[in-house]
Amino acid sequence: MASTSLELTTLGHRIRHQRVAAGMTLDELGEKVGVAGSQLSLIENGKREPKLSLLQAIAATTGIEVAELLSAEPPNRRAALEIDLARLQAGTVFRRLGIPPVKVTKGTSDETLESIIGLHRELERRERETIATPEEARRANTELRLRMREKGNYLADIEKLAERQLKAAGHSSGALTHRTVSIMAQQLGFELLYVSDLPHSARSVTDIENGRIYLPPASIPGGHGLRSMALQAMAHRLLGHERPVDYADFLEQRLEINYYAACCLMPxxxxxxxxxxxxxxxxxxxxxxxxxxxxxxxxxxxxxxxxxxxxxxxxxxxxxxxxxxxxxxxxxxxxxxxxxxxxxxxxxxxxxxxxxxxxxxxxxxxxxxxxxxxxxxxxxxxxxxxxxxxxxxxxxxxxxxxxxxxxxxxxxxxxxxxxxHCPDQSCCRRPPADVAARWSGKAWPSARVHMHMFSPLPSGDFPGVDDTEVYSFLERHAEG
Known part of the structure; x- marks a missing residue:
């Protein structure tokens, strides 16, 4: 089956849950299915992958279907907590600390697990914040620009995707209309809504649960940006974007949605x-x-x-x-x-x-x-x-x-x-020698300070977006 460690952990928990529910010890279940109890223990702890024939025997002995054993859902809350902790302790953020993982025993309370998991999540949140330093942002942006330069700034898959979506919406020539953009949204299961109270930190907000894409009022002069913003919001869904894992991922997603919008507006x-x-x-x-x-x-x-x-x-x-x-x-x-x-x-x-x-x-x-x-x-x-x-x-x-x-x-x-002659400083960076001699030591300009120099780089899953503001907005409109 070539399962991942997380899948094996979930499977092990489900087997243990069914064994305990059936009132059997490891040795008792092992005797019925033809393996040693010690082997079953390795399987229940997610350290060994069982053969399909053994899973069938375990399912038959405990009175359930094989499909139930193979479910990706943890069998109970305790199992969900243990699986969540195992995932977090296997992650890069924790492993970089070089400290041993917490070993969960029967005596470890649910409250203790919840506390440890909460600490892990805070650690990951802080990692996401620190990764988005100005230096990191510049590095990620430069790498993306150079990578696109190698590709001629051309993404064939997105070009083809845009052409398919336009054809499905009945667009064949001329400027893309707002109506056609609305049809494209409907075909994805979304309705475009223009509201005057969008969060200040967001250009648009997509309500995935209720199938709505919220945009600024349609009265914006020209409206060119509205089509593009709607197409960008749709692109996240079409391109299968997940929450950005770091600032580089965020920048790449932004590039891809902009590219998709351009392909639709200019097929x-x-x-x-x-x-x-x-x-x-x-x-x-x-x-x-x-x-x-x-x-x-x-x-x-x-x-x-x-x-x-x-x-x-x-x-x-x-x-x-x-x-x-x-x-x-x-x-x-x-x-x-x-x-x-x-x-x-x-x-x-x-x-x-x-x-x-x-x-x-x-x-x-x-x-x-x-x-x-x-x-x-x-x-x-x-x-x-x-x-x-x-x-x-x-x-x-x-x-x-x-x-x-x-x-x-x-x-x-x-x-x-x-x-x-740039980057030669004599091109335009230095004043002519005679002018410099005339005014050197005789001028004192008051420099304009750009306040963005002191602003922290936007952080979070969606950099620069105020989650509280966005969720309050969604709550407000979901009730309406």
Missing amino acids: ETASLAFLQQAKRDRNLAVEDFRDAFGVTHEAAAMRLTNLLTQHFEIPLHFLRVDGSGAINRVYENDDLPVPMDVTGSVEGQIVCRRFLARSAFEEHNRTTEHYQYTDTPSGTFWCSTQTGTTDAGEFSITVGVPFDDARWFRGRETTKRSSS
């Missing part, structure tokens, strides 16, 4: 048909791709990172940069020299002033894409940048390619050109 088949025609016309443009599928500029730009290399063999880079020049989000497989710290982390680093991703903030016309060629130590790159504004401030979205691939894009004829 691979329809997107390729659109992009192939644009490439033939030498007129690839993020803004056209955006408008064709009714999505945001950032969503369209990021979707290109999934498709251009995989289907057109065009390497590229994507940057989202805030008004201070800090990189919020990045993808590159074209060797663009992006700034990074000693760990290889890019997010939060300040991009070169010569890059259009930063200089575009100085443009007067923010409603159109701007184009530029940039000479760098890694070669010349062409890029397209558009800026925007949110409550958090300004940001820019950039998509760029190596010089030779610019021929496929609108804006390739631009005469705007810049030169970047």
Whole structure:
């Protein structure tokens, strides 16, 4: 049967329970089924796996079906406590402590077991909190980014899943409507509900028991984000996600649900048909791709990172940069020299002033894409940048390619050109020598302190989510 140790422990408890219920000792049951009592003891303690023929004999002797012995459910509360403790003591968190496990005897009370189990669970909870340090988060994020770079930022299984779900909902072309998203939810057994009292820490809440997905009010301007949020919530179910085991798992799940939503909003088949025609016309443009599928500029730009290399063999880079020049989000497989710290982390680093991703903030016309060629130590790159504004401030979205691939894009004829020598400090990090000499020792700026520097990294099963707030919300709506 090749059972796991936990399954063997459960099986052993069920055999012991049936033996005791039948009023037999180990030796008495052993004599009836043809094995020594000592062998039965090993089986009851989960240390030996019995043959099917022996299980059949035990079941027949104790008057039950074999299926009842093989049930995954503990036979009683005491057995459940012992099994739970065995699982916790076999876990990595406890074994790292290097201390011997507690041996449970008949004299060990249920209250004692509950207390020990409670300590184990608190230990695991604290482990989950400490794992999500800023250093751990940066490491996990960097590893995920590099892993996706190796895959060309392309996940074939999720692409196929999205196409199947869209087809089942009757979607064939054009922008994905809210109605179709609702149909997709219904086919999974969920109803989309738009409420004004969502927990502040959650973008959406899924009530698995009652088949509801709660989203912000439908009155949000444009509503583009609502479709994406609903699709992301569905993706957790479709992709079989369990509670994240660590921060790296949380980040990977977030990436996968975002990817699924993008595949639904900009389906691979329809997107390729659109992009192939644009490439033939030498007129690839993020803004056209955006408008064709009714999505945001950032969503369209990021979707290109999934498709251009995989289907057109065009390497590229994507940057989202805030008004201070800090990189919020990045993808590159074209060797663009992006700034990074000693760990290889890019997010939060300040991009070169010569890059259009930063200089575009100085443009007067923010409603159109701007184009530029940039000479760098890694070669010349062409890029397209558009800026925007949110409550958090300004940001820019950039998509760029190596010089030779610019021929496929609108804006390739631009005469705007810049030169970047970063990471050489003389490029843009140091002021000109004469200016530095003029003002050195004569200026005292008051630095702006970013409060997030002092904030703990969100922790818990779902980092950043207030469980109390979420459960209160569900209770409130379950009663309604």
